[in-house]
Amino acid sequence: MFLLFSISANAQNESAKISIKNNLDFTRKEVVSVSGKQLSNLLKGKKEKELRIKKAGTSEFVVLQWIDYNQDGIADELLFQAEVLAKSKANFEVFFDANIPLVESKITTYSRFVPERTDDYAWENDKVAFRTYGPDAQKRVEEKRPEGTLTSGIDLWLKRTDKPIINKWYAENAKKSGYYHIDHGEGYDPYQVGPSRGTGGTGIWEDDKLLVSKNFVNYKTIAVGPLRTVFELVYAPWSPYEVKETKRISLDLGSNFSKFEISIDSQKPIPNYATGISLHDNKGEVKINKKEGWFRHAEKIDGVLLGEGIVLNPKLVNDAFSNVSKEKDRSDLLVVTQPKENKLTYYAGFAWQKSGQISNESDWDALLQKKAKMLANPLRVTIKGNK
Template sequence: MSTLKTPVLVTAFMFASVLTANLHAQESITITVKNKLGFNRNEVVALTNKDIAGFLKGKKEADIRIKNTETNALDPLQWIDYDGDKKNDELLFVANVKANGTAKYMLVNSGSTPALESKITTYSRFVPERTDDYTWENDKVAFRTYGPDAQQRTEQKRENGTLSSGIDIWLKRTSESVINKWYKGYLTDPMFYHKDRGEGYDPYHVGASRGTGGSGIWEKDSLLVSKNFISYKTIATGPLRTVFELTYAPFSPYEVKETKRISLDLGSNFSKFEVSHTAKKSVPNYATGITLHQNEGKPEILTKDGIFAYHETIDGTYLGEGLVIAPNTIKDAFVNKSKTKDQSNLIVVLKPEAKVTYYAGFVWEKSGQGANSADWNAMLKKQAEVIANPLQVTIK
């Protein structure tokens, strides 16, 4: 996520009016992006419509383009309407900024220039063809979780049931979208996406565990968790970001109602979870976690850094799962091993705020993104630094 810094207005209202009028007349504005960290960054940047309202006035959003001033080439962009009012709230583009450097981009009004179509994308959708999964992906990773039909099938002891609010991961080794292809294959072969045909596969078991990033409440040495989601809302899919919401029925003695807004940016190994709660009784905490499967892997807990990792081997290849969380939101973190199937998790206990935010992701050796625990730990450390030090954006 990026922090937006607009130029400081140090004069009176009259000057502000002149500045706004000038923006209206401009056919382009400059966006400067600053990176304070010591490594190169390639991240999605969000400009709110409010911050560029002057420039947009009198122009069609469909005519707006983003240009890299260094290459003079157009880059992909994406508009997002978060609240469903048919008015866009943010304009997204990807900023490529060198270590401790700056990069400049231009928003231009150029409807005569064809918009750039990205060959890779983010994507998410509800999947009724396999009961009712909700699945999401980008060019690096893919995830899914489970809906009410899958829950009912389990409770009624019918086939294809899944009772879990845990987060499943799909191991990709292609930058292309696989969701539609793999589910199409499932229709004729239920084991289709469990076999690697060169694009990756799903060997990951979730069950009643937290998978990678499932949530709950920790109480009396037990994790209280919701059942499957009861409704979904797809907010955005596109070349740079997919966003959706899942809602859950009240759970636990606290009657917690949970809504998860999940987003995944292009180029990122991490889904962002923004989990909102309401409860009828005061809740001691909220929690998230990572399944330990058969307790054969290596968990790592770095609470002061907000980094939590699990290193394991699946089918002979390395898989690293992880959580990155702002340290000031954490109450505790520990490994909970259990003799009960799917109940062994690395647990991170969070303060009982109305909304908690964390990032959950993974790397798979065959993806070519990371080959071992050292690679994954470095990726987790970078993600923590990125969260703590968002790109700084100035509009002129």
């Protein structure tokens, strides 16, 4: 009753209208961002904590998330999730009223540093989970101590629940080592990374060899929330080029793909910059689509299909190929790129058959094709203030 009263009482206090346009021929449900000038105009003279958004013509308010990227106490971006039908628009109304309760989400994104398992960094949403490894894990390998991992590859945790699993799996693993390598009904971690790129790790391709960094040396968690988690990983200088690499990684609710925004600083110009997917024992199937900018591997782990993929702007791709090695965990599907101004953005992710998200390789290809089209045709956000 209170919520309906608030909506009715404040109907005349609507501050702005937001229109989201989808130019593609399929329905899209995505996290929408309002930032920069659009955000400053929206907030002009008003308090961000009082802002509410609802679907136009309904009483349904949506989940919101604010992100402060530079941690200066001022929000840089406002997020909400929009579902827009094919070739259509979805309209939203903006109010400023602290009496309207904020909508809470039952599903979320999450990431954190994990000191209780040496020093992993792990992240997840309602569909997928990932992790990678820090300096203590590297040191353990170099000193021949247990619990070590030496790789800058990206590990996959295969989940089949939309609920968070990171904290639970690590806690249970602390009680009984190996817990998360067994499926207890929510999924498990059967994915072997080793020195490979996992799904989305990076390197430089030179003289028929892949030069790679070691583990990350520093991290910074920027945002954890219902719609997006964001963090940064910093790597010590690597390769003869003394590459200093920072990876800003984000994961949106509902997406199978982590977004990697790479910043590179090197002593001398690098010949290229590559990202890749582990081919494990070279028994899976590879597809390379340079024209559309998607690259995938499909394999069976414990008899169940796993599809891994990378999507990026095809104009940045120099080459893509399977680099098959006789050495264990050194075979990768590599996508070799030419970064612009020492920056590169790509998306890397997966779908697991047991999660119900895909049934076969064709389903995974369709997801990759849609992601490529979405990147090439972003949702158009228009904001109009009331007169």
